[in-house]
Amino acid sequence: MSRFQVVSGKGGTGKTTVAAALALALATEGKRTLLVEVEGRQGIAQLFETEALPYEERKIAVASGGGEVYALAIDAERALLDYLQMFYKLGSAGRALKKIGAIDFATTIAPGVRDVLLTGKACEAVRRRDRQGRFTYDYVVMDAPPTGRITRFLNVNDEVAGLAKIGPIHNQAQAVMRVLKSPETAVHLVTLLEEMPVQETADGITELKGAELPVGKVIVNMVRPxxxxxxxxxxxxxxxxxxxxxxxxxxxxxxxxxxxxxxxxxxxxxxxxxxxxxxxxxxxxxxxLPTYELPLIGEGMDLAGLYRLAAELRSLGKAFS
Amino acid sequence: MTLHPAAAPLAIDPLLDDPATRIIVCCGSGGVGKTTTAAALGVRAAERGRKAVVLTIDPARRLAQSMGIDSLNNTPRQVKGVEGPGELHAMMLDMKRTFDEIVEAHADKDRARAILENPFYQSLSAGFAGTQEYMAMEKLGQLRARDEWDLIIVDTPPSRSALDFLDAPKRLGSFLDGKFIRLLMAPAKMGGRAGMKFLNVGMSMMTGTLGKLLGGQFLRDVQTFVTAMDTMFGGFRTRADATYRLLQAPGTAFLVVAAPERDALREAAYFVERLAAEEMPLAGLVLNRVHGSGAARLSAERARAAAENLEDGRIVDQEAGKAVERGGAAPDGSSPEASGTYEATEAAAAAESPEDHASPDPAAPASNPTFAQASDARSVTTVEQLTAGLLHLHAERMQVLARERRTRDRFTALHPEVAVAEVAALPGDVHDLAGLRAVGDRLADGRATT
Incomplete structure (x- = not known):
């Protein structure tokens, strides 16, 4: 049972939709899921027909049986400032760092720092517990970068741990890697029944396995009768x-x-x-790999279609839980 | 299916034929067929007489093979099998190799080695967010400078957002101009300068913080790298600026590529706005994989109703033909209007010449030896079931058509000024020159009518 479900897929295969449907499907019987996006595209807000998501965990949907879906659009810059604040109580120095371009440097130019922050924030949500010691979220579902970049994205912590050999970034990177390489994580790949996405899925699986990242399921989307x-x-x-x-x-x-x-x-x-x-x-x-098929929503994807896909995923049994 | 009246058709051939067109940039979100479009444009341009080069970024394996560039060698190679007076060359971007070459070309031997061996550089060049975008621009500048081709067609990297590709040169520039890099290069130099005193307190604290955060070794790697690169920064900046201006020049044409899906067209609209803001010349929108129908006059609803009518089981006779006659003569539950239509259309059918019946599709003429077998195997399928299937299929197609039209109309309503070329969907993937040629034909036709 993986509590961190990462959804990747070639561009155009509908990975955001599948991630959202999965978050809805897992949020049954009073369960709470967090759906995170990391590419700043506001795809989740568009799908759920709400205003742009701020950098905060916000309830966006209620699933059958009283489950709840929260959503978070992770912003690397904000995550870094939060992080500095949390560990160093930087305050106004954080703003000064931003002013001279150090934050820009760290989140866009420095290799991997951005990805470390994004995966780090998601892993923090996976591990977070409330006062009673229960997990805050039963599941965290990530709308991840596409198949061509997913292994590098998830594995960047290994690289960063190698580059920054000591210090909190090093420790943080290693802690994230421990979550990502454990059975707590499953990386699912969304594909279509077309040559290029299938080929990319096969390549992606080889890369993930090579990096010892846990491959979950193949989800074939938009299957037509x-x-x-x-x-x-x-x-x-x-x-x-x-x-x-x-x-x-x-x-x-x-x-x-x-x-x-x-x-x-x-x-x-x-x-x-x-x-x-x-x-x-x-x-x-x-x-x-276990492979599941989701039907094409003929009328085009909207909120109703999303709930239909969630029901479809739920009917695939306990496969994802 | 015709174009929305508000959208002007995008004429591809005049664009390709115009000797003033020197660069075509294909941009758009992932999975919309950008690379295929770039390759198809290359083939078409060459076969119409241009000496063209296609710069692809991470093409699908079989597409790359179709152009004979299945190995990464970072230099253009001539594509064999292109017909006509022109030439086509193609290459696949190797971003690390491109970066290494810049370093080797612009630094002396020792310094170049120091940079190439720096762990920070190795990580940077292997692909941080933005390297691919920057190197694609760098390579475009190089190809243009060589002046061996009269048309360069560029595919753009599958960026996490449309912005990355246009922002990469600027981002690099702002980094190179920034205070932060000076801080990294020589923290000591900053001391004592007038007006910098307050900032300095913050800065020494920050280098301390960064050191703590990243580990001292990492910060030293970065500082060594930045210092070694120091003399090259000017060049990077000049070239980035030059490429940026090249993109704004009249000889450049941007094509925004999209599929008729909500997300892809939203991204396309965003791109259109962004290009306008940057004063980059937009030629138009290429809308890939648009579905059409030769029987568009038959609506999804009518097709479905007719199919259900057939399936309602009023005809159970396995022997086709007879059943139809019975259905036509005394259809229980069917309206008198229906039988009236039948008679009228029967007459129309008789009036038609046999040629009209010839299938445009080569699939299974009656003489096909496997056909008889297939026919035997399907003897359980009544003509009613078959026809109902055809009608259901048509209903599904019309539903797709309607959805695509709605999505496209939303785009053209927002951007009526953007010319559109619709490319009819191919049933399969493209992996040879013939396939690229077919895509080129459809691009030039610009209308997705089947």
Whole structure:
């Protein structure tokens, strides 16, 4: 059971949506989840149709059975200032640091510091306990950087621990690494049934494993139903064209002979796609990871669609908890 | 499917053919087909007579192979198989190699070695947020300076946000100009200068703090690096500024690439605004993977209703044709209007020439030997089931069309001044020159009508 669920995926695969749906799905029966974003895109706010998230943990949704979803957009600069304040009581010196560009340097130019701060803040939320000693959040779900960058992003603490060999940054980096490499963490990869995202998923898994980071599940997003198989399409394209036209007419459609061509063309494209998807499912099956499929929300993603995906994830059983 | 009246069509060929067009920058969020667009533009430009080079950043393996650049060597290579009078060269950016080359070119041997061996440099050059963006700009400047190509097409890095790519040179500049770097280079130099006294108290405290925070060794690595780089900073800054101006120049054209999805178009709108603010010349929006339908007059609702009508089971005869006749003659539950339509359309069908029936798709002509088998295997599928399937498929397609149109209209309402080229969706991935050529054709056509 992993309390820190990291969701990555190639751009355009809907990883933010899947992360949000997962946070909703895990927030059942009075559970509390924290959904964090780290790329400053305000994707969570857009998805939940709320105003831009500030740098604070804020309740954004209620799930079935009284569960709650909190959200946090982590800002590296604020995280660094908080951190300095917490450990060094810097006060106005923090502002002076900002003024001369040291904060800028640390959060944008210095290699890895930014990522250390982002993962560090998320790990702090994972470990945080209330006065009674219970975890503040039952789960923390991260909308993480895309597959191509995820290993570097998560593993940067190792690198920083190597660069900064002593001091609090070093200790912080090592503490974060202990959480990230433990079974408490699971890194899920979102993909589509298309060649490039699947290839990137396979590469991403190899990299994650190479860095000893715990790979979770493969989530295939936007899966469309197979309405017709190839054999049926071929039959339709052949000697059954006239029959199809007649049947269209029987169903009450006008000018059916003009419809047959375009309809069959669409069917042929569909068949081609089904075939490509079959191939990609084969590639995914060889990865040897648990794989889950989420349906395409035909009307476009909105809040209702998000709750539908959450219900879908929940029905996949206890797989994610 | 036609363009929204508010959006002017983006004419790709005149842009590619105009000798004044020297640089095309493809930008947009991840996963929208930016690299494929850049490659397709390269192929098309070359085949129309340009001597073009495509600078790609992290292309998918098979796309890179299709252009013969499956190995990272950081210099352009000619792409074989391009037809026509022009030439196409392509390269994949190796950011560490690019950075190393700059160091080697601008520092003497000993200093260069000191920099290359510095742990801070190694980490920096291997890819901190921004290095890739900066190096892409640096490489663009180099390619332009070589003046071997009359058209450079640049793919942009999959940045965490649209800003990174434009901000990288500036960010570097502000860092190099900043007080912080001077502090890092020589904390002692700052002492005693008039007016700096107050700041100095803070600064010594800060170096102390940074030392504590990062560990003394790390800070020393940074200081050594910065000191060694000192003489090169001017050059970095000059080149970053030059590249920035190059991007603003009239010979440059930005293409914002997007897919007809909410997030991608939101990012595209943001990019459009940003380019305007930076006075960068925007040529237009390339909207990839747009779906069309040759039967768009049949709405999703009607298609679905007709499919359900067929599935309602009033026809159970396995033998197709007969069933249809029965359905047409006495459809229980179907309206008289429906049978009337049937008769009328029957006549229309008879009037049509046989050519009209020819499928534009090569899939399975009747003579195909495997076809008979397939037909046998599907004998359980009645023509009603088949037709219902086709109609459901069409309903799904129309739903996609409507969603894409809504998303696109939202963009064009916000930015009616932006010309748009729609690229019809391909059923599969692109991994050869023929595929890139097909994308180029669709780009130039600019309308996603099938």
């Amino acid at each position: 197979h309405l017709l198989d190839e054999a049926a399409v071929r039959a339709a394209a052949g000697d059954r064209r006239k029959e199809v036209a007649k049947t269209l007419a029987a169903a009450g459609l006008s000018a059916p002979t003009k419809l047959v061509g375009p309809l069959l063309e669409q069917a042929a494209e569909h068949a081609q796609r089904v075939e490509l998807e079959r191939e990609q499912r084969g590639v995914l099956a060889k990865l040897g």
